[in-house]
Amino acid sequence: MPGSNTRSGVTRWPWALILLLIGALPASFAQAPEAAPPAGPGFSVLTRQDNLVYYPCMHCHQALKTNASPRPLYAPHLREQPHGGGTFWCLTCHAAEDRNQLSLLTGDQVGFDDAYKVCAQCHAPRARDWRHGGHGKRVGNWQGERTILGCPQCHNPHDPVLVPSPPDPAPPVRIGFPPPSERTVKHHTVWDTLQHDQNGKDAP
Amino acid sequence: MSTNPQPDQPLDQYRRGFLKKLGLVGGAAAATTLPAVGHPAWGGSTLGDAVGDFFQSHYKRMDPEEIEAALGRIERRAKKRLGVEIQVANTPPIPGVVFGYAINISKCQGYRRCVTACVEENNQGRDSQVQYIRVLQMDKGGMNLETSEHYYAPETVPVDGKFYLPVQCQQCDDPPCVKACPVQATWMEPDGIVVIDYNWCIGCRYCMAACPYWARHFNWSEPQIPAEALNPVTHYLGNRPRPRGVVEKCTFCIQRTRLGRQPACQEACPTGARVFGNLLDPDSEIRYVLENKTVFRLKEDLGTEPKFWYYTDV
Amino acid sequence: MFKRMLERKPGGVVDFMLSAVGRLSRGGWLYWLWLVLLLGVMGNGGFHYLDQLRHGLMITGLSDQISWGFYIANFAFLVGIAASAVLLVIPAYIFHRQEVKDVVLLGEAVAVAAVITAMTFVMVDLGRPERFWHMIPGIGEFNFPVSLLSWDVLVLTGYLLLNLLIPFYILYCHFQGREPSFRVYFPWVLLAMFWAISIHTVTAFLFSANPARPFWHTALLGPRFIASAFVSGPALMIAALQIIRAVTRYPVSQKVMHMLALIMTIALQISLFFVIAELFTDFYNEGSHSASSRYLFFGLDGHAALRPWVWCALGLNLLAVLILMINPLRENMFFLNLACLLAFVGIWIEKGMALVVPGFIPTPLGEVADYVPTSAELMISGGIWAMGLLVFTLLAKMAIPIELAQRDRPAEAVAGAAATT
Numbered sequence: 001m002p003g004s005n006t007r008s009g010v011t012r013w014p015w016a017l018i019l020l021l022i023g024a025l026p027a028s029f030a031q032a033p034e035a036a037p038p039a040g041p042g043f044s045v046l047t048r049q050d051n052l053v054y055y056p057c058m059h060c061h062q063a064l065k066t067n068a069s070p071r072p073l074y075a076p077h078l079r080e081q082p083h084g085g086g087t088f089w090c091l092t093c094h095a096a097e098d099r100n101q102l103s104l105l106t107g108d109q110v111g112f113d114d115a116y117k118v119c120a121q122c123h124a125p126r127a128r129d130w131r132h133g134g135h136g137k138r139v140g141n142w143q144g145e146r147t148i149l150g151c152p153q154c155h156n157p158h159d160p161v162l163v164p165s166p167p168d169p170a171p172p173v174r175i176g177f178p179p180p181s182e183r184t185v186k187h188h189t190v191w192d193t194l195q196h197d198q199n200g201k202d203a204p
Numbered sequence: 205m206s207t208n209p210q211p212d213q214p215l216d217q218y219r220r221g222f223l224k225k226l227g228l229v230g231g232a233a234a235a236t237t238l239p240a241v242g243h244p245a246w247g248g249s250t251l252g253d254a255v256g257d258f259f260q261s262h263y264k265r266m267d268p269e270e271i272e273a274a275l276g277r278i279e280r281r282a283k284k285r286l287g288v289e290i291q292v293a294n295t296p297p298i299p300g301v302v303f304g305y306a307i308n309i310s311k312c313q314g315y316r317r318c319v320t321a322c323v324e325e326n327n328q329g330r331d332s333q334v335q336y337i338r339v340l341q342m343d344k345g346g347m348n349l350e351t352s353e354h355y356y357a358p359e360t361v362p363v364d365g366k367f368y369l370p371v372q373c374q375q376c377d378d379p380p381c382v383k384a385c386p387v388q389a390t391w392m393e394p395d396g397i398v399v400i401d402y403n404w405c406i407g408c409r410y411c412m413a414a415c416p417y418w419a420r421h422f423n424w425s426e427p428q429i430p431a432e433a434l435n436p437v438t439h440y441l442g443n444r445p446r447p448r449g450v451v452e453k454c455t456f457c458i459q460r461t462r463l464g465r466q467p468a469c470q471e472a473c474p475t476g477a478r479v480f481g482n483l484l485d486p487d488s489e490i491r492y493v494l495e496n497k498t499v500f501r502l503k504e505d506l507g508t509e510p511k512f513w514y515y516t517d518v
Numbered sequence: 519m520f521k522r523m524l525e526r527k528p529g530g531v532v533d534f535m536l537s538a539v540g541r542l543s544r545g546g547w548l549y550w551l552w553l554v555l556l557l558g559v560m561g562n563g564g565f566h567y568l569d570q571l572r573h574g575l576m577i578t579g580l581s582d583q584i585s586w587g588f589y590i591a592n593f594a595f596l597v598g599i600a601a602s603a604v605l606l607v608i609p610a611y612i613f614h615r616q617e618v619k620d621v622v623l624l625g626e627a628v629a630v631a632a633v634i635t636a637m638t639f640v641m642v643d644l645g646r647p648e649r650f651w652h653m654i655p656g657i658g659e660f661n662f663p664v665s666l667l668s669w670d671v672l673v674l675t676g677y678l679l680l681n682l683l684i685p686f687y688i689l690y691c692h693f694q695g696r697e698p699s700f701r702v703y704f705p706w707v708l709l710a711m712f713w714a715i716s717i718h719t720v721t722a723f724l725f726s727a728n729p730a731r732p733f734w735h736t737a738l739l740g741p742r743f744i745a746s747a748f749v750s751g752p753a754l755m756i757a758a759l760q761i762i763r764a765v766t767r768y769p770v771s772q773k774v775m776h777m778l779a780l781i782m783t784i785a786l787q788i789s790l791f792f793v794i795a796e797l798f799t800d801f802y803n804e805g806s807h808s809a810s811s812r813y814l815f816f817g818l819d820g821h822a823a824l825r826p827w828v829w830c831a832l833g834l835n836l837l838a839v840l841i842l843m844i845n846p847l848r849e850n851m852f853f854l855n856l857a858c859l860l861a862f863v864g865i866w867i868e869k870g871m872a873l874v875v876p877g878f879i880p881t882p883l884g885e886v887a888d889y890v891p892t893s894a895e896l897m898i899s900g901g902i903w904a905m906g907l908l909v910f911t912l913l914a915k916m917a918i919p920i921e922l923a924q925r926d927r928p929a930e931a932v933a934g935a936a937a938t939t
Contacts (some may be wrong), residue, residue: 005429041487126517134497135308135517137476141464142488143301156474162475164360168316171354174333174581175425180355180887189365190345258648262659333582338883349603349884350809371883386667387652388659404659406652407575407645410667412585416730418883422585425576446572449645503882506729517633 037193041132045150046139049112057099066096082159093118093157119151240303249281262388263401263440271440272405280442285445286431293437295462297395303456303511304396304483304490305467306499307370310517311477314339314361314368321472322372325457326443327435329427336454337372337469338418372468372469373398373419374502374510381411381420390451396458396483396511399441405450412451415508416503423448456480485512534693538916545915548765556908563901566894567642575645577894584878584889588899589643591870595750596636596906597721598743598869600677602751603629604714605781606774611707617771621759623921626685627913628751628758629714633678635906642898666724673717680710689917692924718743731877733810736799742792743869748785750865752778753858758910760855768918779854783842786861790835793868799804810876818880823888828872834864 001189049055054076070089072079081088095101101109102118110117120127129135130151137149173180188196249257256277261270275292282290319337328334340352344365352369362368379398382390389404390411412420426448438444439459446452457467461480470478481490493499497515504510527533570577580587606625609617641647652658653671662668684706691698722743725734756778763770797815800808812818817825838861847853880886892897 041489129492129496129517130493130494133479133481134493134515135311135476137470137473138466138489139471140466142461142466142481143464143485149476154474162313164313164362165315166359167314167357167361168320170357171319171335171338172331172333175331175576177581189343192365262652265659340883348806349882350806350880352884353883354883380728383664384667384728386661386665386671387649387653388661404647404649404652406649408640408643408667408725409585409645410665412582413877414728414730416882417887418582418881421582423574424578424580425574447646451645 041146043146043148044114045116046147046153047113048150048153052112055100055112057094059100068096078158080159083157111148115157116151119157130178206320249277249284251436253277253280257403260403262404264391270314275440278438278440282434282445286429286434287438288431288434290434290436290438290444292343293459294438294441295439295459297393297397298462299394300482300484302394302396302483303375303461304494304513305456306477306479306480306490306513306515307512308477308517309367309369311475312339312368312370312473313475314341314356314363314366315474317474318370318469318478321468322454324433325435325460325468326454327427327429327438327445328452329423329425329429329446330433331428332421332423332425334421334423334427336419336421337370338361340369340370340371341366358368369514370469371417371419371502372512373456374417374508374512375454375456377509377511379413379509380416380506380508384410384414386410393441393458395462397441397458397461398453399455399458400451400453401441402444402446402450402452407449409451416506416508420451420453422451529694531690534690537693538615538689538920542912542915543907543921549915552911553908556911559904560901560908563898564895565905567901569894570642570898571647576890578893579895581887581889581891582886583881583885584875586643586874586878587889588871588891588895589639591874592899592902593636593639593643593719594725594874595866595870596632597674597718598747599751599754599863600629600632600674600681601714601718601744602634602747602755603632603681604711605748605778606755607711607714608705608776611704617773618777620769620771621774622923623685623688624758624762624914625755626681627910627917628755629681630678630913631716631906631910633674633681635902636680636910637674638902638905639899642902653834666720666727669720669872670724673720675711677710677713677717680706680713684710685917689920693920695924695927713746715744718747725877728877730882731810732807733877734873735807736796738792738796742789742796745785745789745792746865746869746932749782749789750863750869752782752785753862753865754783756854756858757862760851762914762918766918766922768922775851775854776849779842779857780849782858782861783839783848786835786839786842788863789894791840793832809880813879814872814876815884819886821879821886821888823890824872824875827867831864831867831872835868836862882927 011056054060068091069178075089077090081090084092088172095103095109098109101111102115103109104118105121116127116130126135130148135146136151136154139149151160155162170180220351239294260266260274260277263271266274271294275294278292279290282288316339319335319339322328322336323330326336328336338354340349340354341356341361341363342348342352344367353366356363356366356373356437375392375396375398377392377396379390379392382392382398385405386408387404387406389406390398390400392398409420409422423446427446429445434445435443437459439455439462442458457469461467466479467478470480477491479489481488483490483494485491493515494513498518499513499515501510501513567579578587578589603625606618606622609615610622641650643652653660653668655662660668660671662672684703687703687706688698719740722740725731726736726739729735756775759770759774762768797811800811804812809818813821814824814828816822838857841847841853841857841860846855875889878889
């Protein structure tokens with residue numbers, strides 16, 4: 001765990017500002033007026049900008065002209081961009097003028113390490129949990145300086161759903177015992193059982 | 205983990221195979237002490253240490269010097285048996301701290317990374333069935349433990365229609381196991397961790413019958429740990445090597461958490477489902493979860509007051 | 519005064535004990551054969567126990583899932599045997615029925631043997647038996663009164679002492695050729711009666727104290743234990759008394775047999791009624807509390823190791839109660855013996871394996887596994903049972919000649935001796 005590799009200097013005010021801004025966004029949002037949460041504990045986000053393979057982006061992009069029209073992209077960029085179900089385009093989050101930065105809805109620019117500010121614009125309740133420790137992960141210690149993982153450290157920003165992966169081995173049995181047998185009675189979800197019963201009744 | 209006994213393999217044969225494997229992977233350090241891995245005289249300690257162990261008093265009755273001597277005996281024994289220098293600490297609880305744990309079951313994907321990390325951190329016998337954490341594969345649409353699958357092993361998790369419920373010691377505030385123990389070998393520390401004095405436990409296993417969470421495990425045989433896999437940073441009440449014939453359990457990684465570190469299972473969790481912290485600190489993450497999320501506790505109706513919560517994202 | 523007692527003079531305590539122990543070395547070939555047989559079984563058990571000490575409890579069939587098994591099952595059953603010795607004490611010492619008084623010492627010998635056997639079963643179940651001293655108040659940390667196990671240790675030890683003390687006094691008086699003083703022994707007899715009920719109640723509470731185990735967590739467990747004890751105890755007594763009657767000239771009245779048979783009949787009826795009550799509660803509305811019963815009687819998830827045993831126990835008990843309820847059959851010694859055997863085995867299964875093991879299945883996390891005792895476990899248990907029989911044999915061997923001598927004395931001699939002391 002790179003617990004020592006932290007970046008301090010994320011102060012509280014930008015966060016409060018964002019919340020205020022979100023609160024002040026369109027009127028349709030206003031009917032669920034979440035009161036500004038308590039200040040909560042301070043934190044710093046584990047840096048990742050230095051680990052990005054192609055960073056700084058402007059290495060290439062300063063020589064390329066900005067093409068704002070949505071189109072399939074080629075390597076090293078992702079062809080597909082599942083996040084947002086087709087409603088997003090690169091420049092929704094990436095700053096058009098300075099590709100080393102991300103952009104907020106307000107037009108302000110933030111660094112890759114502050115990506116959570118971009119995410120929080122839509123995922124406000126999740127961001128609130130994350131800010132206070134109900135979502136995400138604190139690294140290293142439970143007391144003292146609080147370093148937490150930023151959103152892209154777990155979620156691919158372009159395809160945020162976690163991919164299934166193999167589990168670690170099943171529990172062992174006591175030495176000298178045969179391996180546990182599969183449950184002979186297969187249990188099903190409530191709706192599977194109901195469906196089965198329905199089918200049973202319908203059958204002639 | 206690869207040493208699960210085969211169904212048709214006789215016990216002795218399995219045992220020999222395991223010892224052989226230990227010798228192979230143990231390398232030079234273990235090779236010199238291999239005879240001590242099996243059933244050594246005096247359990248791998250000198251006669252003096254064996255006598256000292258036998259007459260060792262209850263943890264809470266020992267004065268600092270006696271505790272120092274007890275820690276020294278454990279360190280010497282590990283050195284003699286496995287050739288590993290370990291440090292056995294006796295870090296006291298931090299004043300004003302009561303530990304609590306919460307798991308976000310919307311996030312848990314059933315990877316069992318916590319289980320593996322726990323075994324490595326806490327020096328559980330690799331040949332025994334002692335694992336402090338059980339991850340249950342549950343049917344969606346219900347909360348019936350009796351239909352849970354303990355030994356799930358699909359290609360990938362999560363499996364459709366299932367959710368995952370990791371269960372470990374719930375560090376009850378009114379622990380039935382503590383009440384059950386006839387010799388007070390188990391008790392709740394001031395920081396809320398239920399611990400066992402592994403040198404005082406008589407191995408009657410009444411606490412195992414009393415625990416509603418199946419959190420207590422017994423060393424049916426001498427725990428076997430390859431020398432290079434032994435975690436040398438230990439605590440007397442936590443992950444120090446345990447003898448055969450005693451009950452052991454999760455201690456919220458007392459050797460780490462009393463130094464301010466996260467428990468190994470929290471650290472290993474790839475989904476951030478685990479939240480650990482001080483219940484007395486209103487700014488702690490655990491308090492945020494308890495105050496702002498809808499939480500539940502397992503078998504709350506039994507009145508055990510677990511300090512272990514489950515919550516979901518919404 | 520104690521010094522005077524310790525001197526070996528005719529009729530003194532030392533003389534009494536030496537002559538009692540001395541009698542152990544006198545006996546026919548049957549006696550010696552019996553002892554050799556018992557010692558052989560014990561030696562075999564001891565050998566396997568050494569193996570258990572060397573390898574740990576992994577030589578048993580126990581696991582984290584089912585952490586108590588055959589040892590604790592026998593323990594629960596034997597505490598019942600010990601408790602039911604009270605049955606003979608009540609008519610003997612309270613109602614002064616002479617024919618019961620004749621055999622009451624044998625009942626107490628059964629109690630002593632059963633308590634020692636039960637305690638040994640707990641000892642072999644311990645993972646660290648050498649740390650037993652941790653339980654001794656003063657040098658250890660005895661978790662009394664919080665832990666039910668500490669209560670059990672306390673009541674069993676007390677019961678053992680009581681059942682050694684009372685016969686010791688009575689036999690000592692008879693040895694001296696006088697009648698024991700009613701005022702001296704009666705308070706202890708009274709205490710022993712309540713104590714007998716308490717040992718089995720506490721043993722039942724040991725199990726029913728655990729909400730974690732719904733199968734045990736029922737208020738009916740205590741009454742069930744007592745009722746079934748009053749079946750298995752008399753069944754064993756009827757068998758033991760007949761053997762004593764056959765191998766010695768000790769007078770065992772047929773009236774005692776009838777009394778014991780009647781107690782058995784009623785207790786077995788009540789016991790079966792309790793079983794029915796449990797079954798109804800478990801199966802009319804099946805909830806999570808009935809999973810263990812389902813496992814026990816019908817099997818769960820393909821695991822059903824106990825199913826044949828529990829149905830067998832039910833069958834044996836039903837057959838036994840049928841025999842006992844028909845008067846001519848009950849008064850026929852052959853059928854009575856048959857009923858005793860059936861009921862003894864039936865209760866042994868019902869209160870042993872069929873009570874202890876299903877409490878662990880399914881585990882509190884819903885895992886279903888089977889438990890089958892290993893041969894080592896059976897050997898060790900067999901050795902302990904043999905030890906119990908040996909204790910009873912030796913106690914009876916010491917007590918019977920003293921009693922016979924007392925009976926052979928003319929009544930006036932007894933009265934005279936009583937007047938001089």
